[in-house]
Amino acid sequence: MVTRDPSRQDAQEILEQLAGPAARLRDDQWAAIEALVVHRRRALVVQRTGWGKSAVYFIAATLLRRNGHGATVIVSPLLALMRNQVAAAEKAGVRAATINSSNMTDWDAIHARVRGGDLDVLLVSPERLNNPDFRDSVLPELARDAGLVVVDEAHCVSDWGHDFRPDYRRIRTLLADLGSDVPVLATTATANDRVVADVAAQLGVGGLDTLVLRGGLDRESLRLSVVAAGNPAQRAAWLAAHLDTLPGSGIVYTLTVAQAHDVAALLRDRGFPVAAYTGATEAAEREQLEADLLGNRVKALIATSALGMGFDKPDLGFVVHLGAPSSPIAYYQQVGRAGRATERAEVILLPGREDADIWRYFGSLAFPPEQLVRKVIRELDGDRPLSTAALEPLVDLNRSRLEMVLKVLDVDGAVRRVKGGWVGTGVPWEYDEQRYRTLDDARRREQQAMLDYQVTERCRMAFLRGQLDDPTLAPDERCGRCDNCTGERVSGDVADADAEQTRAALMRPGVELAPRKQWPTGLATLGIALSGRITDGPSPGRVIGRLTDLGWGARLRALLDGPDADVPDDVVGAVVKVLAAWDWAQRPTAVMALDSATHPLLISSLRARLAELGRLTDLGTLRYAPGHRPVSAANSAYRVAALNGAWEPPDALPDGPVLLVDDRADTGWTMTMAARVVRAAGATDVLPFALAATS
Incomplete structure (x- = not known):
């Protein structure tokens, strides 16, 4: 067993196992690894997609295990991310397993491996952190014996992040229960100054200092363009006419499930090997579709944001958006799927006038007014726990919004999930109306920024980097690759016959x-x-x-x-x-x-x-x-x-x-x-x- 402090050469050797003999450890990668393994610190790494954040925690996990420390716990938000990370871990001889909604039949065996010390890395979804069995029987052992805790896609921790998830707020409780000598790593590619400060403060709970490592967010392979192609039928016709000219295979993002299925059906009718991928797609089918895209057996997946964080195809050749996301930060995160290991990848936005209507619809699903939330708390004041299904008829909230409210109240301490459902805790709770109003204002500013991106004459990459407060961005910097920098405009015109054929089909x-x-x-x-x-x-x-x-x-x-x-x-x-x-x-x-x-x-x-x-x-x-x-x-x-x-x-x-x-x-x-x-x-x-x- 290695008892000395690991060296940079030790880390380099593990990196070569992960990524091949040509891989070279970056200075900031080593700075993060050293902070975690040698100094047992807490660190936040904000680096662009494809920089190698996952290499940091797999190398650190391996070095810590060699020194006799416990398993690494990685909190990951998406199944695609977990599958890719387990596969990456196996390349380096790391024993890894995941607990998520798609492998319920394996949970007991995995729990036994955790207790027996037979795992190096355990990946869990944030939702698992409050499952009563996991929280009460497995999590305490992990918190006591963990060698390292990793919070991936850490912008989800912050309610200022573009993809805030209430379940992620439970991580603060997990961190508070850790010993002061258990290192913690948080990683993300999409965090502006406010999110960085918020996440760093949450990592530093208990007064611990957090090392923040931020790098530049430029993506030299991406060619950003905005194409004005008219109404929905004209934009779909443009895609059908240009899809075979786009390099390799890629992702076409739509704003809704219905659009994903409509576009996929249209393109299949034109002879393209494509498939729809949405939040409604079954877990097993998602896994197969991801494998098909990785293996270039499809030209594109027509996807909603369900195909996002963590999907890793280094040679993804293009990302096209039929409709704009509501935030430049979310847009940067999605286009970051492309061009990780290619010299050039096409990134094309085809915005529509109806995009704002869809943004408003999703915005209407925000946190409910105070009287409804307080009714949820009152209904849970009884002696017996209530399941979500039993609670639903008692409050005027649909299932998805009720589940969101319960999660927020849970992490705020007002209710608690137990076997059999939910119970009130009796802890006083305040409705933070100012916070919700401020969040709504922030969302509206992000939407306006997304509209500004479409018409800006600035460098488009610099615009996105500015939205993320890239510390390396120089005044008036230009990427030299986007349509605004090169003057090379992608025409939105399509032949009248093609447009009419597409319109008729749609x-x-x-x-x-x-x-x-x-x-x-x-x-x-x-x-x-x-x-x-x-x-x-x-x-x-x-x-x-x-x-x-x-x-x-x-x-x-x-x-x-x-x-x-x-x-x-x-x-x-x-x-x-x-x-x-x-x-x-x-x-x-x-x-x-x-x-x-x-x-x-x-x-x-x-x-x-x-x-x-x-x-x-x-x-x-x-x-x-x-x-x-x-x-x-x-x-x-x-x-x-x-x-x-x-x-x-x-x-x-x-x-x-x-x-x-x-x-x-x-x-x-x-x-x-x-x-x-x-x-x-x-x-x-x-x-x-x-x-x-x-x-």
Whole structure:
């Protein structure tokens, strides 16, 4: 066993095992390793993507194990990152394993390896830090015996970071429980001055000093361009026309899941080997898609931000964005996937006027107002823990926002996750309204900066580096590679025939509307006697398109955001095409409209046109009962409760299926509850139709 202090040569030899004999240890890499291994310090390393941050912690972990110290714990945010890091560790003979949502069947065996000292490196997701079993039985042993703790993508620790995650705030508690001689390393490529100061302070909990190593963020291989290619269909046509000219294989980013699938389908129709990769993609399929891109078996993955931090393909040839992210910092992080080991990589942004609408939608999912948060705390004041599912009917928050609130309250100490759910702690909690307002202001400034990036005449790389407060950026510095520096503009023009072909493909109307199949849990708490499977709801329905679609999205948003008026002829034509392609078991015999508070003329005129064109019995409008209006509840149980008894029962209806028409489909509960009313009046089936789906 090595008992002397490791030398730079020791570190160099391990680096060669990791990266090959040509690899050379950087001065700052050694400075960080020495601080961790020799001086047992805490360090924050802020360096560009591809600089070699992971080499620092794998080398440090190996040297510490040689000196008899415990396993290294690496907190990583994404599965792709974990898989790549485990593979990298094995190259250097490091025994590594990961605990995350995709390998649940292996958890017990991995826990046993931790207890038996049979692991050199354990990678965990931040969510695992508050799993009761892991937190209470595994984490204390790790905190006591850890040789090194690594916080990767450390900007997630800071609520000023572009990808803040409440689970990451638990790391502060983990660090407080460590011995003062356990070294800690935090790494990120995307941290401005404010994030650096925040993360360094959190690393230094307990008064410990944090070494900060910041380097330049220039990426010499990247060729940044902004292309003005017009509307969504024109931008998609541009991509289809230029994809085969882009070098190697790469990533095409979209802002929504729907867009990713639309673009992937369009490009596959044109003969390109591509696939969609989103947050809704199953873990096993994600792993296969990543392997396909790494092996150049696809030209591109059409991805949302789910394919981001940690995906490592050194020869990735291009990154294209169909739509701009809401922050230059997030943009820098995503384009950093390209050109790590190539002389040139193309980075192209095709912004759209609808981008700001999508930013506003995601911004609406921010932390809820104080009264809702305090209701969550009150409901958890009882003697028994409540699961998230049991808590959901008691508060007007949908599942995703409720989970976010619980995580924030947990790390703030107001609630605690235990076996069986959540409990209140009784610890006083203050709603930091000023912090949330300040964060909202910061997000708006970032959005404006992203708009400024699109029109700036400055060097684009210098602009991004300035947003990240790059300490090495000189005044008026220019990269000499971007379109502004070279004057070489990428044309956004496409042939009229290509644009029309793409527009026609994207404007094919028709998206299936899946019915709700299960009543939300806890309805009895709200006085509603519904539970289990839904047996009297509607059949699968249809919409023209989603509001986020590249094709019909803009047209539908304009229609539903505009003044109430008779349904336009182009929309009627799209509806007819959808109905003609609908493979229903039995054709509808009648049509009925849902009462609308915002577009009564639009929906009633559509109902009348469909009755005329389809020779359907016109059943008029299903009217709201007195005192009932559209509900705004976000939570499924609350929506069902509010919609129960919301409509006046219609007179007896003729036998046969009824086409039930609305302006937009959101959660599916309005159609579900209305269908029960229509079926109770005699309809044999209900076929839901809406002009648009919100997602």
